[in-house]
Amino acid sequence: MSIRFEKVNYIYQQATPFEHQALYDITLTIPTGSYTAIVGHTGSGKSTLLQHLNGLLKPVSGRIIIGDQEITSLTKNKELGTLRKHVGVVFQFPEAQLFEETVLKDIAFAPKNFGSSEQEALETARQMAKLVDLPEYVFNKSPFELSGGQMRRVAIAGVLAMKPEVLVLDEPTAGLDPKGRIEIMDMFQNLKIQQHLTIILVTHQMDDVARYADNVIVLEKGHLLANNFPEKIFSDSKWLQEHHLALPQATRFAKELQKRADSFNFSKVPLTEEELAIQLIQRINEVKQNDE
Template identity: 50%
Template sequence: MSIKIHQLEHVYNPNTPFSHAALKGINLEIPEGKVTAIIGQTGSGKSTLVQHLNGLLIPTAGTLDICGYHIQPLLKIKDVKQLRKEVGLVFQFPEYQLFEETIEKDIAFGPKNFGVEETEASQLVRNILPVVGLDESYLDRSPFELSGGQKRRVAIAGILVLDPKVLVLDEPTAGLDPQGAKEMMTLFMRLNREQNKTVLLVTHDMEHVMKYCDHVIVLDHGAVKQTSDVKTFFEHPEWIVNIGINPPSIIRLKMRLKEAGFDIPDEIIDEDGLLKCIKRQVKIHE
């Protein structure tokens, strides 16, 4: 079942001098079982939008339908507890999700909160650690003594241990070195392919969008500016430039070549295709 969002609005500090409309009439249908990127400049409403998906924020107006749950204004938090098991949200800053004195307790908190017995919760923790690249030597350590990348892995483990149907990832590779980022993205793609999990990725990294995602949603000042499949999106680099985001390296190279006089068809967005196109044109002018 797709995620359906209808006329979603969210106002912070309503009816005060500090009132701010963060989302303005959002209409979206996000496909099930796919990887969808949500992009836009800082302040465009990305984080506000995804926090509605598991009830952390309740709409000021409009509705959301996700995993069989209907979210609408004035919905009570107790009504969305089960939704938070089905829709796992990993925050941009992992410190927001870590609070227990040990890593084992932190990851086990979710299962125990849903009624899982101590012994079973402990086993679930041990099962999920290697999935995020950690081992049992971390169990008794404080999450606040870890590096930024390790904290992110623990935060992700605390979500994955609940086996959600939808993974919402807000800048999930921030704080990770290139190898760590690659490992995390590979994990998310494996969960998508092998377990058919729907993945929503909030990111500024256009290389990740191009390499891993199926669809793109562009937000701008709280409104949807563009929706597209990934291939079509990168065939139009002006869309990326217009929202002030740096295109992937291959797209930047393509733009430079076109400026230099090469005739590069819009549909060529991969290295092999670009190389063949350049070779043909160079050979003609030899």
């Protein structure tokens, strides 16, 4: 399911003394099946753009085309039901939205709400619980008895139970320790492959952008600054610094190494630890061969 923004503007509290424009003429395309990261400094418009993806907000002007559906300022809320089934959103701290008495009932809530019978909804819930690696012994427990990481998986399974084609992730690893963050992000990567999802990730974690995304959208004060491959975005450290964006750790290490050893050049800017390690090993082997 492709997504297209065409000259989208959004203004909070329009025609009041508190009017604030959050998006300015945003035009971009998110291809079907892509893993797109949306980055930018606080106040850049990331969350506002995200809320347009399933109609929580509608453009003041311009239009958004998601699959076969067009969203404009005139679109009625009752016309957005199908869209909200196809575009699932995992907000920050999604476990805060859990409310049912058991894990399975919580996951089953969305499909029941969209017309599935209780039996069908519970079967879907079981499938989604297994998909996010929840063990069967927690299925009939209260979600509030689980660990923080497991609670988050329950909430994510509840979004997946709608069987969306697009999964929108708003800082999905907020509050998790490094191990938990890696586990959750690897889970999303596996889900993308298994379920053929289009994933849109809003994050401040540049290491996650480098490792998982194949497309990066950069916003600043409501304007679109860039929409390009991660390799292109992270190749210009000066540009990133000017726009208050960080480099992935591996890329930062590589650039520092180049500064200290003028003769050391990377054939390709490494974005991940694995890419960095491969090129360092290649360089060490080259030096050994030259010394022999």
